[in-house]
Amino acid sequence: MPVVNIQMFEGRSDESKQKIAKDVTDSIAKHTGVDPQYVYVIFNDVELKNWAISGEVYSETLKKNS
Template structure:
């Protein structure tokens, strides 16, 4: 049973997250010849204050 864990920055619509989970499920199912009903996808949304790049939080990137 494939289990995919995805972390993304918060702020995307529920529709975007749902589309992501569907697309990833389909891709993993096809790539591994695994039944789609056996594919598990977990999406964790991380607050921008808890994600950093180069020592700057995502909240402050581009500033």
């Protein structure tokens, strides 16, 4: 049972997530032979203040670059 964990910034629509889940599931099933009903996709929506890059919280990076 493959489990795919996708972490991304919050704000994506349910429709967008549905399309991503379908594409990821289809790809896993195609390349592993696993029945798609056993492929799990978990979305973790992360607030910008809870994500850091290069040692700096991303929301602060965006402020500097805007």
